[in-house]
Amino acid sequence: MSSSFTATHEIKYLDEIKSLFAIDFDCLFSKETYSRPLRSYHLIKSEAQCQFLKKGSRCGQEHSHGFAVECINGQRVLIGNCCAFNHLGLDDDQVKKALLELGSAERISIRTHQINERLKDRTELITRVKNALKQLRHLETQIFRIREAFPEAVFENLVERWRRNSFQITWEYQITKKDETAKGKGAVERLWYPHICGFLKGLGLWLDLDAQGYQEKLYSFLHRVEAIPTKKRLTKAELLETEAIFRELGALSVIEREFGAQQKLIFDFLEPANLVLTVQLVKTQALRAKNVEAVQQLTSTLLGVRPERFVAEVDQDLKQRYGATGIRIAS
């Protein structure tokens, strides 16, 4: 059965059997001339003909699932799975056992081969996980910097807006009109109108990155990949474990994509024009001034005026733009 141990894949075509074994298609064989099984096959089409001699004539059944077997005189023939177990192996445990063992040895050989092929990429896989961990640390550093720059209440406001999908920042301005009609002379009419300051960009999962448990996931993955045995032959338990790890490869790709997406969002958030919008995010003057400081810190540029002055100028511009008598943040 030495050939079965080098099986690297399931045989699916009759031509492949022909290329592996010199099959004597005219030969008929019976239990008396049978010697041993060589390989099993699972053809896509039922294109193999059973050569078993049954009740004095050739079985001839066309089949897809069967065995290439060797006769005692060295001739090689094909037998369908049905005849192999129901006639050739009937009441003969040794024949049945040989057929079953061949199938099992082939399956293990095929799986081991597939895993060994993928193990060639083991080092690359470890590098990928380590790179993902590096990317995670890089994200965490940037998030920490943003978190430190803004007052806690403002950061919470950002988280809240991300959760609600609420990215539009709106203020309101007040227009006061004097009633000049004779009837209501002297009376004033005050109305509020909305002004959209802009849309915050770049809010995303990074605002709650810690809760995602990426670090634990990646380290657990790394430890399991490093624990994959590098020897050629794996035990059944090792095979199962290795296969399970490779199935998780999909999860690693998802994490890599997520990190890429969050990196892009942070980049968008840190755009100076976007950061300046945070000044309009809250109503408290003191917090707004702190946001101006955050913008200066995160963009590493000075805005040229004191934070309080900057806030006052923003408000002044808005009032002048509409000739407004008052402004307030929209609730």
Ligand SMILES: [Zn+2]
């Ligand atoms: Zn048959």
